Amino acid sequence: MPELPDVEGFRRRFARHGLGKRVERVETVDRDLLRNTSPQGIGRALRGREFTEADRHGKWLIARTGGPLMLMHFGMTGLIHWTARDEPRHPHDRVVLHLEGGELRFRDQRKFGGVWLARDEAERERVTGPMGPDALDVDADALGDLLAGRRGALKPALMDQRLIAGMGNLLCDEVLWRARVGPRRPAGRLSPKTVRALAAELHEVLRASNRRGRIPPEEGWLTGVRDDRGARCPRCGTKLRRATIGGRTTVWCPRCQPR
DNA sequence: TTGCATGTTCCGGA
């Protein structure tokens, strides 16, 4: 599930329920999810503190306390859930923050996600690795600069977190489809007009998706039909094409998105 | 039973 809009939804949930409350206890249900610490380590780091800020960069959620930072990445199936204190454990609850008034739970079926601690911003950067600007902050000029000189295909470039942070598979396909750009077009050879269209649709898709906390599988969206077998383009009715590009299943309309 | 899944990382090869 988690791409930029999903993580933005988790961030809002974390902020609404988690900020300004004392951490009473950190319960590690499955220590596989603790990537650079231990149950004792995360307990020592966070117990008695309050979260003061919940930020997002790309697909990372960054929770600050004034002291240690808690970093979360959600992989393919991670999410944040807020529950009452006595709510029964979900089978995929992996790490539980016991706060005043309830629990913030890191839930993750497939366990590709994880929780990290960082002492400071320098360590945060080492954990997340180099990331490009958040996709929300990328306008047409910035996008043109980022793509210039790239030799590979457009879609893998857009999904490269070191270039632009936050673009996932569905988001990419949706934006490319709306902007009517083929996923295999060479990233570095787009016209300024095409770059402007990409940037505009990126913002439009993110605006609508961030409100919902997900990329809506709505009528009129590629995301609404991409899982259907034999799906047709919501715009022109042409049968959609499906192939692996940059290691990911890619869906596009061969008529609207030529070449 | 097989194939596939919205993410990342590592490896080998061109």
Place this chain on the structure above:
DNA sequence: GTCCGGAACATGCA
């Protein structure tokens, strides 16, 4: 160094 494909990670669903 750049770019690509494939495999791996853990789990569930069609």
